[in-house]
Amino acid sequence: MTVSPNVRPSELVAKTSAIATEVAARHAVDVDAKSRFPTETITALKAAGLLSAAVPREFGGAGAGMRELGAQCAALAQGCGSSGMVLAMHHIQVACIARHGKNSPYFARYLRENLVEKQQLIASITSENGTFGDTRSSICAVAVDGDAMSLDKDATTVSYGAHADAQLVTCRRAADASASDQVLVLFEAGQYSLTQTTTWDTLGMRGTCSPGAKFSGRGRAEQILPGSFADSSAQTMVPYSHILWSALWSGIAADAIGRAAEFVRGAARRNPGTVPANATHLARANAELQAMRNNWQACANEFDAMTAADDRAAREELGGMAWALKMNQLKMTSSEMAPRLCHEALQIIGILGYKNDSPLSIGRHYRDVLSAALMISNERIAGKSASMLLVLKDI
Numbered sequence: 001m002t003v004s005p006n007v008r009p010s011e012l013v014a015k016t017s018a019i020a021t022e023v024a025a026r027h028a029v030d031v032d033a034k035s036r037f038p039t040e041t042i043t044a045l046k047a048a049g050l051l052s053a054a055v056p057r058e059f060g061g062a063g064a065g066m067r068e069l070g071a072q073c074a075a076l077a078q079g080c081g082s083s084g085m086v087l088a089m090h091h092i093q094v095a096c097i098a099r100h101g102k103n104s105p106y107f108a109r110y111l112r113e114n115l116v117e118k119q120q121l122i123a124s125i126t127s128e129n130g131t132f133g134d135t136r137s138s139i140c141a142v143a144v145d146g147d148a149m150s151l152d153k154d155a156t157t158v159s160y161g162a163h164a165d166a167q168l169v170t171c172r173r174a175a176d177a178s179a180s181d182q183v184l185v186l187f188e189a190g191q192y193s194l195t196q197t198t199t200w201d202t203l204g205m206r207g208t209c210s211p212g213a214k215f216s217g218r219g220r221a222e223q224i225l226p227g228s229f230a231d232s233s234a235q236t237m238v239p240y241s242h243i244l245w246s247a248l249w250s251g252i253a254a255d256a257i258g259r260a261a262e263f264v265r266g267a268a269r270r271n272p273g274t275v276p277a278n279a280t281h282l283a284r285a286n287a288e289l290q291a292m293r294n295n296w297q298a299c300a301n302e303f304d305a306m307t308a309a310d311d312r313a314a315r316e317e318l319g320g321m322a323w324a325l326k327m328n329q330l331k332m333t334s335s336e337m338a339p340r341l342c343h344e345a346l347q348i349i350g351i352l353g354y355k356n357d358s359p360l361s362i363g364r365h366y367r368d369v370l371s372a373a374l375m376i377s378n379e380r381i382a383g384k385s386a387s388m389l390l391v392l393k394d395i
């Protein structure tokens with residue numbers, strides 16, 4: 001494997017686009033049909049050194065900002081939505097480690113050796129049986145005994161857990177801590193077992209391979225990410241999740257609208273000199289796609305500007321209510337816009353979009369983005385926004 005971790009941010013998107021077209025898109029139908037991990041795509045990303053895009057340059061990574069990472073995830077999702085989601089979820093975990101653990105010798109070594117040199121893949125375990133989709137509360141607790149620690153967790157959904165090299169897990173700080181007094185703990189391969197408890201036969205995002213699993217891990221206390229999950233969630237996990245997810249959902253929608261455009265152009269070629277009737281429908285859908293892209297890109301730009309100086313003011317702003325509300329609103333609108341755009345593409349293409357075996361099929365795109373509103377329930381998010389709007393005067 002040729003690993004070139006020092007890929008420059010400007011090259012990231014072009015290299016990822018090439019993998020999206022040459023690898024991800026070629027295997028997307030099979031990945032979806034068999035509900036299997038997109039091995040070929042992740043192997044290609046590793047070989048190109050693209051899994052360390054979010055690792056800061058000081059540790060040998062590409063040091064890409066949110067805008068670049070979003071463009072990378074969107075590009076990959078145009079070829080295969082599940083691959084785009086795997087990449088986004090990996091970057092979210094890497095960002096948590098890079099932004100909150102870089103001053104720890106253990107995490108600094110992990111960034112350099114495991115993430116850059118070995119191009120390893122990290123999965124996330126935030127869900128837990130009994131917490132009902134609320135990432136900010138845990139039942140399980142890490143048990144620290146001197147230099148050692150251990151954790152057991154019953155997770156409802158673990159994406160690509162069986163294919164990852166490490167798991168970043170949320171839990172309570174100690175057995176006597178409250179449900180929201182959480183930390184993130186990293187477990188490397190060989191330090192844990194994952195026993196699958198449920199299946200992953202879903203409508204969409206089938207290649208993320210996300211069944212429920214019982215996790216059991218043993219490691220060293222230094223593998224607990226410094227600080228609280230309250231901070232790493234607000235300052236990193238939530239913004240990276242909502243911006244990168246929105247970006248990849250826009251990539252899936254863009255491929256659906258692209259298929260609709262191909263259909264309309266075909267109709268125009270068959271009747272030279274005329275504008276097909278569904279061309280105006282396409283024009284409206286494309287305008288919505290632009291709004292969707294602009295929304296995540298504006299948030300990404302704002303995040304990059306805020307975090308350019310890794311200072312207290314930026315951390316306070318990221319932890320503030322106005323930013324939290326903005327992230328909630330981005331996630332809600334993007335997750336609702338993506339299925340709407342796939343629906344529009346289907347109306348434009350008609351039966352050729354409805355057929356699963358047609359080159360203009362919209363089925364996988366539509367099914368994939370139906371997960372967006374559930375992936376942290378929009379109702380749950382709206383409830384939190386509603387509480388904020390009761391007190392936030394400067395809207």
Ligand SMILES: Cc1cc2nc3c(=O)[nH]c(=O)nc-3n(C[C@H](O)[C@H](O)[C@H](O)COP(=O)(O)OP(=O)(O)OC[C@H]3O[C@@H](n4cnc5c(N)ncnc54)[C@H](O)[C@@H]3O)c2cc1C
Pocket residue numbers: 089123124125126127128131132133134155157158159160205208210371374375376377378379380381383384
């Ligand atoms: C493709 C995909 C990949 C995923 N990958 C992972 C992963 O890798 N790791 C991981 O840990 N998790 C993962 N998840 C799980 C995800 O993060 C959520 O935990 C999970 O989707 C929420 O499950 P739920 O719908 O049962 O929970 P809930 O959020 O509890 O929702 C259940 C129902 O309750 C309603 N509800 C909940 N709260 C409120 C409220 N306040 N007001 C009104 N209604 C409310 C919801 O609208 C919904 O109808 C993944 C999910 C998906 C779809």
